[in-house]
Amino acid sequence: MDQHGSKSDERRELMANLRAGHKAARQRQPARPAVQAPPPPGPAAFDFSELPQLRQLRMHRAAADLIGLDNPFFRPHAGVAGATTVIDGKTFDNFASYNYLGLNGHxxxxxxxxxxxxxxxxxxxxxxxxxxxxxxxxxxxxxxxxxxxxxxxxxxxxxxxxxxxxxxxxxxxxxxxxxxxxxxxxxxxxxxxxxxxxxxxxxxxxxxxxxxxxxxxxxxxxxxxxxxxxxxxxxxxxxxxxxxxxxxxxxxxxxxxxxxxxxxxxxxxxxxxxxxxxxxxxxxxxxxxxxxxxxxxxxxxxxxxxxxxxxxxxxxxxxxxxxxxxxxxxxxxxxxxxxxxEPERVQRLAANGQRFLERAKAAGLDTGPSAGLSVIPVIVGDSIGAATLSNRLLARGINALPIVFPAVAEKSARIRFFITSEHSAEQIDRAVDAAAEELAKMREENVGFSSLVKSVRQTS
Structure with missing residues (x-):
């Protein structure tokens, strides 16, 4: 046998040994499991809209919609909120800011x-x-x-x-x-x-x-x-x-x-x-x-x-x-x-608070026990009435937010006015006059919880 024949035989023998070893190794390995179908999809994430608390919120919103009451909360404001604020491109007298001494934006x-x-x-x-x-x-x-x-x-x-x-x-x-x-x-x-x-x-x-x-x-x-x-x-x-x-x-x-x-x-x-x-x-x-x-x-x-x-x-x-x-x-x-x-800022705030309180009382508004400083409520008596008054004030260029149940008792629902050192006397007078006028109209129109009951009866 020539040299080339010897090499060919050696190569065939080597390949045969490799194949035999690979076969033995495969036999030693555990069998692969059969391909199975994917498991069925698990339950979807919990639907929080099914929480009783959220269902109650939807009921409240539906009741407000029934009587045409806009949501007074979460309105976006542009710029620095002080004695005035900008909502939807319009400037309002602002009584919903904690900026008591006018220092935000100074x-x-x-x-x-x-x-x-x-x-x-x-x-x-x-x-x-x-x-x-x-x-x-x-x-x-x-x-x-x-x-x-x-x-x-x-x-x-x-x-x-x-x-x-x-x-x-x-x-x-x-x-x-x-x-x-x-x-x-x-x-x-x-x-x-x-x-x-x-x-x-x-x-x-x-x-x-x-x-x-x-x-x-x-x-x-x-x-x-x-x-x-x-x-x-x-x-x-x-x-x-x-x-x-x-x-x-x-x-x-x-x-x-x-x-x-x-x-x-x-x-x-x-x-x-x-x-x-x-x-x-x-x-x-x-x-x-x-x-x-x-x-x-x-x-x-x-x-x-x-x-x-x-x-x-x-x-x-x-x-x-x-x-x-x-x-x-x-x-x-x-x-x-x-x-x-600048302690005069504190003094201006005190004067503004007293002006608002005195004029509000003279107009027959219920300001509760307020001392007439940074916080002065105008108590309306129910949540629907408070939200309605807030919306009517906004229509007259005054931003003041309602506080309703459960933050306060239902009978104590109110508009809360925050007073600052930067409010002018004219702004204060406008706010008090508008609140008194709109509240008087609402009472003539019997706006409040009773209006909701009436609307429900008319649609049922």
Missing amino acids: PEVNEAATRAIATYGTSASASRVVAGERPIHRELEERLARIHGVEDAVVMVSGHATNVTVIGHLMKGDDLILTDSLVHNSVTEGARLSGAARMNFPHGDLDALEQILSQNRHKFDHVLIVVEGIYSMDGDYPDLARLIHLKQNFDCWLLVDEAHSVGVLGATGRGLAEHYSVDPRSVEMWMGTLSKTFSACGGYIAGSKALCDYLRATAPGFVFSVGLSPALAGAAIASADLMER
């Missing part, structure tokens, strides 16, 4: 926010506990502590979340939380989160509060009393001196929510303590928001250094949340500076 405030962005960017990019701490945060906290006349303050990214996390964190199952019946939802949610017992006392009734304390204080470890500086629905304020007396006599803590009273109460806008000439260090916690007088967004607790250090180290809403946006911190600092430097 050139100094805008410039401070711009500088903060240039230095730190738009976000702190981390929780302050780890890598989100910026010098501007402490500068703001020191400024807020100075305004409130206490040792320290701690700032958080949401006013609502501030009450939820602080109350929910400080209070425990063996504690009691006593709240005025008209406190903000954030207080209610914080109390629920805490697991502590909770009791309401009738709005502003400190005799009832004292009675509850007399009967129940001994049953609990810590007791927290929560009130507001100016109540966001009724526009009145509590007797701080007596509250301090009660909390000292019964060994309680006191939290005053000053969301609507900083920049409003007191000769220079420092809030309830300045209004009553009370030492602010007598109160354990001053809570506030940055979204109103301070023309930013966020919340804070002002009080002792020990309390604020503890909250910085342990409060979940602070520890596990990103630090406040530097732009918001810069805007709030500039707003605080302007408030301190």
Whole structure:
């Protein structure tokens, strides 16, 4: 056999061995499962429109449509909302803004926010506990502590979340939380989160509060009393001196929510303590928001250094949340500076509030217990009537929003007017006159819940 024949035989033998080895390897492998049809599709995502709560909302909307009532909520506004606002290209007198001292959009405030962005960017990019701490945060906290006349303050990214996390964190199952019946939802949610017992006392009734304390204080470890500086629905304020007396006599803590009273109460806008000439260090916690007088967004607790250090180290809403946006911190600092430097803004607001209140009462409007400051309600008496009045005011160039059930009791449904330092006397007079005229027409026309009942009967 020649050389080429030997090589051919070797190649055939090699290929035969490779094929045999491959066959053996395939035999050692487990058999592949037969191809099966894909499983049938699973259930679709839950249809939230089937929730009873949403069905109820649809019923409310259908009832409003039945009587031709436009939805007064979620209307988009263009530009800065102050004493006027722009909706659908038209300018309206605006009584639905928290811009109490007219500082939102102020050139100094805008410039401070711009500088903060240039230095730190738009976000702190981390929780302050780890890598989100910026010098501007402490500068703001020191400024807020100075305004409130206490040792320290701690700032958080949401006013609502501030009450939820602080109350929910400080209070425990063996504690009691006593709240005025008209406190903000954030207080209610914080109390629920805490697991502590909770009791309401009738709005502003400190005799009832004292009675509850007399009967129940001994049953609990810590007791927290929560009130507001100016109540966001009724526009009145509590007797701080007596509250301090009660909390000292019964060994309680006191939290005053000053969301609507900083920049409003007191000769220079420092809030309830300045209004009553009370030492602010007598109160354990001053809570506030940055979204109103301070023309930013966020919340804070002002009080002792020990309390604020503890909250910085342990409060979940602070520890596990990103630090406040530097732009918001810069805007709030500039707003605080302007408030301190220009107390005449606070004085203009007080004068405007008193003008609105006096004229409203003279026109026969029900303003409830409002003190005539930043918040003045005009109580209509039912939700349909309140929404109707709001729409009629809008048709007359006035933006003022209704507050309806369940935010308030149905019989207390109202239009809530927010007063600012920037409103003119003419704007205030127009708003009061229009509200009185339209409300009188509505009562002649029997507009309200009864009109809905009539429409239902006509279509059934």
